[in-house]
Amino acid sequence: MDWLADLFTVSILLATIRMAVPIALAALGGLFSESTGVINIALEGMILMGAFVGTIITNATGSPALGLLTAIGSGLGMGAIHALACVTFKANHIISGVALNLFATGVTFFLALVITGGSQISVHHSLPKIGGFSPVVYGTALLFLLSGVFLYRTKLGLRLRATGEHMEAVDSVGISVTKMRYLAVLISGGLAGLGGGYLAIEQANFFTKGMSAGRGFIGLASMIFGKWTPWGAAGAASLFGFAQSIQFRLEIPFVPDEFIQMFPYLITILVLVGAVGRARPPAEDGNHFIKEG
Numbered sequence: 001m002d003w004l005a006d007l008f009t010v011s012i013l014l015a016t017i018r019m020a021v022p023i024a025l026a027a028l029g030g031l032f033s034e035s036t037g038v039i040n041i042a043l044e045g046m047i048l049m050g051a052f053v054g055t056i057i058t059n060a061t062g063s064p065a066l067g068l069l070t071a072i073g074s075g076l077g078m079g080a081i082h083a084l085a086c087v088t089f090k091a092n093h094i095i096s097g098v099a100l101n102l103f104a105t106g107v108t109f110f111l112a113l114v115i116t117g118g119s120q121i122s123v124h125h126s127l128p129k130i131g132g133f134s135p136v137v138y139g140t141a142l143l144f145l146l147s148g149v150f151l152y153r154t155k156l157g158l159r160l161r162a163t164g165e166h167m168e169a170v171d172s173v174g175i176s177v178t179k180m181r182y183l184a185v186l187i188s189g190g191l192a193g194l195g196g197g198y199l200a201i202e203q204a205n206f207f208t209k210g211m212s213a214g215r216g217f218i219g220l221a222s223m224i225f226g227k228w229t230p231w232g233a234a235g236a237a238s239l240f241g242f243a244q245s246i247q248f249r250l251e252i253p254f255v256p257d258e259f260i261q262m263f264p265y266l267i268t269i270l271v272l273v274g275a276v277g278r279a280r281p282p283a284e285d286g287n288h289f290i291k292e293g
Helices: 001-009 009-035 042-062 064-088 093-116 137-155 157-164 167-172 177-206 215-225 230-245 257-261 263-275
Strands: 118-120 207-208
Touching: 009 042, 009 137, 009 157, 009 177, 009 215, 009 230, 042 064, 042 093, 042 118, 042 177, 042 207, 042 215, 064 093, 064 177, 093 118, 137 157, 137 177, 157 167, 157 177, 167 177, 167 230, 177 207, 177 215, 215 230, 215 263, 230 263, 257 263
Parallel strands: none
Antiparallel strands: 118 207
């Protein structure tokens, strides 16, 4: 049973925290977007774009802080496109998200080939560690705390959540549904972009094709399992971070390594199956707002 003891070591705990950050940021991004009823499965592509842009800018300027800022900017740009498609032009939310994911996968791979001649780009700089962790780890914890206060204790946060529950009621009191949705999707993109920047610059120290590796989708699963609340999403992201942290650190007798590497994705499926029917999404999730008259 030595493998069981290996699950509860300091190194696994530290790895869990590091692995959970991009998933948690994607989950929080999905939460903001869906709080206004806009489904954002483009989180996967936003993470990937943030990883690529953050890598390029960090290497070009020697500043990982600037790399992270531009990663956020790339996520904001992707969020603006998603909002334009879904909110302004009333496109299907899922189709728009899939299109953005495919776009991010293709354009980052193509540009990586053009810039370096290969699909992998090393990152040569990183932020100084504080207590063994990147400042982004502490910033993520603060973001979750502030998001809980913002969504449940401020007027603007309540308006965002009201938009996701009853758009016509929000519009009837003079609040712009379009503005609320654009704001939420932009925040969503910025958070996912930051997650991608952290993944490449601080966690992996390189960019490679498809390195988001499902983290955007796992972030959505965390959001659903967390019942569309910041604290629930944070807990679920920690669970998935733990599942990822043991992928290459755990050896179980008679269990193939390939099965252990599947573990995070199996957990995702099981969590989603278990959450279906018990987790209630915002009432306006996936709906379009068409103003009468």
